[in-house]
Amino acid sequence: MTQASLGESVVQKTIHATQAQNNGVAASATQTQPLWLLAEVTYRCPLHCAFCYNPTDYDKHTQNELTTEQWIQALRDARKLGAIQLGISGGEPLLRDDIEEIVVEAKKLGYYSNLITSGVGLTEKRIQAFKDGGLDHIQLSMHDITEEINNFITNTKTFELKKKVAAMIKGHGYPMVLNVVIHRYNIGHMKEILEMADALGAEYIELANTQYYGWSLVNRSQLMPTKEQVDEAERITNEFREKSGSKMKIFFVVPDYFSDRPKKCMNGWGEVFMIVTANGDVLPCHSARVLPNMQFPNVKDTDLGWSWKDSPAFNKYRGDSWMKEPCRTCSEKENDLGGCRCQSFLLTGDAEAADPVCSKSPHHHLIEQAILDSRNPAIAAQPIVFRNDKNSKKIIAGELNDRVDEFHALP
Amino acid sequence: MMDNQIQNEDIYTLAPHHRFQWEEAQSSYVILFPEGMVKLHGGAGEVIKRLDGKATVGDVVADLKATFPDAENIEKDIIGMYELALSKTWIRKV
Numbered sequence: 001m002t003q004a005s006l007g008e009s010v011v012q013k014t015i016h017a018t019q020a021q022n023n024g025v026a027a028s029a030t031q032t033q034p035l036w037l038l039a040e041v042t043y044r045c046p047l048h049c050a051f052c053y054n055p056t057d058y059d060k061h062t063q064n065e066l067t068t069e070q071w072i073q074a075l076r077d078a079r080k081l082g083a084i085q086l087g088i089s090g091g092e093p094l095l096r097d098d099i100e101e102i103v104v105e106a107k108k109l110g111y112y113s114n115l116i117t118s119g120v121g122l123t124e125k126r127i128q129a130f131k132d133g134g135l136d137h138i139q140l141s142m143h144d145i146t147e148e149i150n151n152f153i154t155n156t157k158t159f160e161l162k163k164k165v166a167a168m169i170k171g172h173g174y175p176m177v178l179n180v181v182i183h184r185y186n187i188g189h190m191k192e193i194l195e196m197a198d199a200l201g202a203e204y205i206e207l208a209n210t211q212y213y214g215w216s217l218v219n220r221s222q223l224m225p226t227k228e229q230v231d232e233a234e235r236i237t238n239e240f241r242e243k244s245g246s247k248m249k250i251f252f253v254v255p256d257y258f259s260d261r262p263k264k265c266m267n268g269w270g271e272v273f274m275i276v277t278a279n280g281d282v283l284p285c286h287s288a289r290v291l292p293n294m295q296f297p298n299v300k301d302t303d304l305g306w307s308w309k310d311s312p313a314f315n316k317y318r319g320d321s322w323m324k325e326p327c328r329t330c331s332e333k334e335n336d337l338g339g340c341r342c343q344s345f346l347l348t349g350d351a352e353a354a355d356p357v358c359s360k361s362p363h364h365h366l367i368e369q370a371i372l373d374s375r376n377p378a379i380a381a382q383p384i385v386f387r388n389d390k391n392s393k394k395i396i397a398g399e400l401n402d403r404v405d406e407f408h409a410l411p
Numbered sequence: 412m413m414d415n416q417i418q419n420e421d422i423y424t425l426a427p428h429h430r431f432q433w434e435e436a437q438s439s440y441v442i443l444f445p446e447g448m449v450k451l452h453g454g455a456g457e458v459i460k461r462l463d464g465k466a467t468v469g470d471v472v473a474d475l476k477a478t479f480p481d482a483e484n485i486e487k488d489i490i491g492m493y494e495l496a497l498s499k500t501w502i503r504k505v
Contacts, residue, residue: 080436082434082437136430174428203428
């Protein structure tokens with residue numbers, strides 16, 4: 001699935017409305033609640049998207065997935081902690097045959113539930129069961145208006161299927177929520193993508209510029225558009241908003257590499273967002289497992305309330321007392337909380353360093369170099385490493401080290 | 412913008428795909444919708460709670476005035492909440 005969709009804009013949207021706050025103390029002493037629960041129910045996926053944020057070593061986590069009963073228990077426990085928005089994601093969640101049961105339980109518990117899917121595996125029978133079971137909405141990933149780019153970037157022939165699934169979603173009275181990850185190969189089609197979404201009757205479309213984690217970090221030089229392309233895409237989006245008269249809500253997730261301040265990642269570590277992964281790890285963000293010397297709790301052996309409120313991992317980067325310079329004394333630190341800990345570690349080797357996206361970071365040159373590399377024809381011409389089991393096994397075995405050795409952990 | 416002027420005889424209801432519910436964990440009403448949620452503070456929740464697709468704006472104002480007789484200038488706040496909810500597309504006119 002797409003990281004940007006839940007990692008940034010959604011969290012920001014929540015926060016504007018809820019004003020969740022934390023003054024740098026443990027959640028047990030604050031009102032902090034995991035309002036958003038993301039259930040990454042499987043890492044198996046029929047698509048092989050080059051921009052996937054999932055861990056590159058996901059192949060280790062495809063044999064030890066939680067059972068239906070364990071998921072249901074996790075849903076109950078998270079609800080008690082205040083979780084209310086539920087994302088059922090992956091991988092491709094529809095590869096599990098118990099999503100129907102999970103949906104029914106989510107409804108019973110009062111969640112607003114969202115199935116985040118590529119559409120592969122969605123049948124009339126299943127969508128009817130989801131509707132009957134009380135699933136609130138379905139977020140469908142779309143890739144491009146052209147069959148060529150859709151099939152290329154996902155490394156599958158799924159273009160026709162996407163259109164069919166979009167019609168199925170609409171036909172069952174669901175709101176049409178589209179997510180399009182933006183990269184070099186589709187950024188030139190922004191107007192056409194927006195027109196397509198409008199023609200499909202989309203209520204919401206998220207234009208999520210690729211963020212570089214997992215597979216997309218490995219493929220960063222191959223995926224990154226130019227600053228000029230991003231500016232043009234934003235201009236077209238704004239123009240469409242103003243002129244089209246469309247009721248479609250458009251979210252444009254700005255790519256952090258081209259801004260001079262970092263994103264307030266997840267709206268703060270352990271603030272409003274909790275992920276339970278396919279194997280039961282409980283994380284404050286999608287890629288937290290890249291961080292060194294961290295022991296993340298697992299629903300198989302610890303209570304979810306303890307994980308959220310009291311576990312050392314969830315308290316480690318709450319608030320700002322962990323900060324180093326230049327963040328510690330920065331007048332803007334409350335705006336972004338020093339950015340993303342995973343990005344800092346992956347790129348600088350120090351999770352507590354300022355996010356190198358920040359122009360005040362002593363490591364900002366790493367971002368500038370990455371932008372230059374993406375414009376270097378020799379580097380950009382390296383083949384894309386598609387997200388699939390074979391490549392995951394290769395990365396685990398160290399066979400693709402030339403593509404990952406500049407990073408301080410396996411993305 | 413005549414369309415957005417709240418009239419006494421108008422009837423509003425929650426917009427499609429939006430859900431309104433009491434959240435015990437937060438001791439407040441919330442509106443849930445795809446990709447987001449809004450926590451409603453006291454008075455705002457009381458207004459949305461009354462939008463059943465039948466009550467007119469006038470009915471809602473009268474009901475709230477009766478329920479909260481000590482609240483001053485309540486009508487202005489209620490209309491303000493209608494305007495906000497409409498501009499955010501949380502509600503729609505019946």
